[in-house]
Amino acid sequence: MAKEKKVQRITDMEVDFAQWYTDICRQAELIEYASVKGFTILRPYGYAIWENMQNIMDGEFKKTGHVNVAMPVLIPESLLKKEGELVNGFAPECAWVTHGGGEKLEERLAFRPTSETMFCDHWSNILTSYRELPMLYNQWCSVIRWEKTTRPFLRSREFWWQEGHTIHETAEEAIAETEQQLNCYADFYENVLAIPVVKGRKTDKEKFAGAEATYTVECMMKDRKALQGATSHYFGDKFSRAYDVTFTGRDNTQQYPFQTSWGSTTRMIGAVIMTHGDNNGLVLPPKVAPYQVVIVPVAAHKPGVLDKARELFDTLKAAGVRVHLDDSDQSPGWKFAQYEMKGVPVRLEIGPKDIENGQCVLVRRHDGEKVVTALDGLAEAVQEQLTVVHNGMYERALKNLTENTFEAHSLEEAKKIQEEKGGFIKTMWCGDLECELAMKEQAGMSSRCMPLEQEHLDDVCPICGKKAKAMVYWGVAY
């Protein structure tokens, strides 16, 4: 029996948000499941989004002097174990290679869950003098963390990411690097992905294994849950000491460099889906959309329509717009639904009447607005619309974040707000783990971060009544 192309149909997000999310991942052809449990395939359309993210972010990293390298994917167990907190954090999630070339290995090797250990080992071999500092390295690769439950882009046994690793002569420089890269992520989320973020510092409970401080950008999804967008860590000289990374300082003494690492992953695609998507499918920010514009000819059989469509394609392409012309024999209605599912930011409709009037219709994906546009000066008009789209998407996401951020003055109040409305709930906090655990147990929320922009809501911690040290954002997180 002949296989047939499945009809596209997705669950409404109000009915089942999780299913809606998975439906988009599949129907927009971003991912497909693989034969290995918990692993996914990034399909061409999904990978093209990731490629655009990589290109833009890599350019930003290079502007500030970072260079790319490639480290081995396998880490000897003994090397991984040199820093106790790190190995305790990651060893339970490691995949282990035990055999190679038909023989049992003398020592098992971990598929990298993160590469601090490899970078430190490398630096311990090559670093000699303060003159070589800072070393500002990054790598694009995949890592494995053996998660029990998985979800496309958000939690997958293998995921693709960049991991930046740097060493510096002084603590001040390393701290400045940590902050610079946090800001780099925040700018990327806001200016590229059209997603507003809350910048802050993680509590000790939530920080990266072995880090002295972890900074994060937190975003709010359409279901008002939190998503950790990217993180930036400061290690002090803890790893340098554990891995014996040293250099001759300006004063001719042996010193330990200060270290950072920072990472962002394909999870950003998940953030885009859950921040901007709707019941017709994906809605892509123009800067990472594989196609920014799709041209759909209407009454394509009429003389001159396809020629004009091709001419407009050439015009937009020459102007640097990522444009796709669908001149297939599918109906315009099918095409409309198809490219809505795929989240193409702007649809350009052109038919015989339009050509007669020297115009076309631009339809914005995110708000459905139709803009009748003169063919004369089309490229500029399209660029303008792409900016309108980006800003419109950002504003809508910001509204969601702002309207769903609440303050609470007691654990009970926090719990009630979370149950009734969800979102981010801010309270003061004494800094004790016990109160953090109480919020988790009683209100189901983890601490998202201590925002860099602090507010004074109360004098005391609303959980224990002790003196408050900081304001915390709480939420239910992916």
Next chain:
Amino acid sequence: MAKEKKVQRITDMEVDFAQWYTDICRQAELIEYASVKGFTILRPYGYAIWENMQNIMDGEFKKTGHVNVAMPVLIPESLLKKEGELVNGFAPECAWVTHGGGEKLEERLAFRPTSETMFCDHWSNILTSYRELPMLYNQWCSVIRWEKTTRPFLRSREFWWQEGHTIHETAEEAIAETEQQLNCYADFYENVLAIPVVKGRKTDKEKFAGAEATYTVECMMKDRKALQGATSHYFGDKFSRAYDVTFTGRDNTQQYPFQTSWGSTTRMIGAVIMTHGDNNGLVLPPKVAPYQVVIVPVAAHKPGVLDKARELFDTLKAAGVRVHLDDSDQSPGWKFAQYEMKGVPVRLEIGPKDIENGQCVLVRRHDGEKVVTALDGLAEAVQEQLTVVHNGMYERALKNLTENTFEAHSLEEAKKIQEEKGGFIKTMWCGDLECELAMKEQAGMSSRCMPLEQEHLDDVCPICGKKAKAMVYWGVAY
């Protein structure tokens, strides 16, 4: 005790070619060894070369409609075993993951040695109709093959590569794809890496495990040994049948698509080193050089020199030249040696006298030629020199290839030439494995390929005396 930066010093290639090669890899800071035996680290300078290669080649792939994807890195043993020839070819070299998340896995997973199996498995899930064909996929990733002896870039347990995988409606289209990608590699070698190649087809003994036909580009190194540059394979419908990949054809019957795969690796960096390098270090083709030009100020302390050097830097950068200004306090002599080691194609010297005369000196790395150049119109002059460099490097490599390709009419003659001169030796061949093995055993040479441009040297196979079927290139290969 303070560590000190090692003095650069490399072995002469005439003394010990293998050691000369390794010395360049280390001293030009392309690679460093890792704590895992047989694995290497691509350092920033080495990775930057690879990035340039990737960018150019990826652009070429996209021009012909290929798209990138990411497949899981781990392959279940049962999936790998579905196609017998492939598993026999690769299983002995696999690294196996046996434990994940603290538990023994039910089935062990191979770190991909190549991904035909994963692509076929994926296609068996998503392909429905001839309308979706061809599927022209590629991925950039690393693979593991557990080699016994390793050498930087040439043979390493982990290496970085691209693997293209495509399926087509007809055998003709798949064969055309195989040829197109072979030509793509040949063009890349010649136009980008300045390395001439011999295009040909592999014998059955040397072809890819499971392929119906393997095509190759073969290059000759400075020691007159052969290096397989890249390969392109045609599979017929063998894998489609093994993995049950089917589609509904134009006639509404279920059909198996025809498949290709093609790959090139970081080994290309090794080819560059051994084709162009000399006793002063690396010599890089301008199109992949991280820096195409290095500006070295002479008498930099004299007024105006550094300012002028910076001005020239800005001029060249604005013109799209990859340029580096070394304004450090090292001596010009040290800098000359340093950038010769790193293979920068053009050195630009600028001192007070030059400024007075409105000129600078361009020194070409590959032939040491000094070209006094007016500062007026510098960018164009530099671009011109980069073309001169590329062409000069190509011509020199072509001379090496041409002058060291010989014909032989008996096994004894072939053996004698190989012992005395090395290089490629061409003979006729009957097509039998026995004769191929005899050449290997008695003259130490493997068949490199049956060139697409055939010549008629004899009527019979010089090894067995039977009727000749094709002309073969023989050589000692890396």
